[in-house]
Amino acid sequence: MSAAPRISVFGSVNMDLVAYVDRVPGSGETVTGTAFRQVPGGKGANQAVAAARVGAEVAFLGAVGEDAFGEELRANLVDHGVDVSGLRTVPGVSGVAHIVVDGDGGNSIIVVPGANGEVTGVAEGDAATIEGGAALLLQLELPMKAVVSAARTGRDLGVPVYLTPAPARELPDELLSAVDVLVPNQHEAAAITGREDPYEALTALLEIVPEVLLTLGGDGSLHGRRGGEPVHVPARRVKAVDTTAAGDTFCGSFAVARAQGRGPEEAMRFAAAAASLSVQRHGASSSMPTRDEVEALLEG
Structure with missing residues (x-):
């Protein structure tokens, strides 16, 4: 296996405030929770931690507020070996996510952007961090103009750009290009294409981007490249206790595996193993496995 790849993540960092319940309350209803946890998260930070834990050298680009959450979020990334020299501190509060996890491990999330909303584009010095990397990971919890700015920077520097289109929203051509x-x-694939069938959605998506990795939850994942045949890899069967950040774990792990020379199918199996370990633990970044844990599971 090759040396640790260098990956940049341009994205959000939030404090996750997680309530666990047997069932999610309806409108106007109050239910009693079973537990509460405060866990560092945010889709960008989650992907950064996931990639770092499975063997990449990761640099994070984003913003936190001047509050206590900001200090804790920065420290969490540092503790996981992520380079935070590109993580700015801006006036105001850090981003937060209010998460409700039900008895089956499913979740619903409200994100309040806070400092993430102050990121308007690639800042001075960010391009130097991105340049020469094996991948640039993006999500949609930052303002769209910021995501477009980062994607263009990655393209211009010849760095492979990965986009997780979540939360789902309309994607401008300047981003997709x-x-x-x-x-x-x-669900995001269906929202983008209007096609509920995953294979039909995959075909439609490959008309606008050259490569697609479509995650299917308990049904595994589906990969396609223009001119190639679709590849499906089933999910590992485990008892999920919390699916928060499972997709981020999958994406970060897949990007690292690909950067280290694994083909799409092998990388999908590696990412599936990582995600299966994460859903058996509570929290976001706190649930993510190490490379040794993933390799042990694959060997077993």
Whole structure:
């Protein structure tokens, strides 16, 4: 296996405030929770930690607020070996996510952007961090103009650009034209294409980007490249206790495996193993496995 690849993540960092319940309350209803946890998260930070834990050298680009959450979020990334020299501190509060996890491990999330909303584009010095990397990972929890700015920078520097289109929203052509690998889940793929069938959605997506990794939850993942045949890899069967950040774990792990020379199918199996370990633990970044844990599971 090759040396640790260098990966940049331009994205969000939030403090996750997680309530666990047997079932999610309806409108106007109050239910009693079973537990509460405060865990560092944010789709960008989650992908950064996931990639770092499975063997990449990761640099994170984004923003936190001047509050106590900001200090904790920065420290969490540092503790996981992520380079935070590109993580700015801006006036105001850090981003937060209010998450409700039900008895089956499913979740619903409200994100309040905070400092993430102050990121308007690639800052001075960010391009130097991105340049020469094996991948640039993007999501949609930052303002769209910021994501477009980063994607263009990656394209201009010849760095493969991965985009997780979440939260789902309309994707401008100027963004899609700079994306090398689109990583939606099945709901996001359906929202983008209007096609509920994953294979039909995959075909439609490959008309606008050259490579797609479509995650299907308990049904595994589906990969396609223009001119090639689709590849499906099933999910590992485990008892999920918390699916928060499972998709981010999958994406970060897949990007690292690809950067280290694994083919799409092998990288999907590596990412599936990582995600299966994460859903058996509570929290976001706190649930992500190490490379040794993933390799042990694959060997077993």
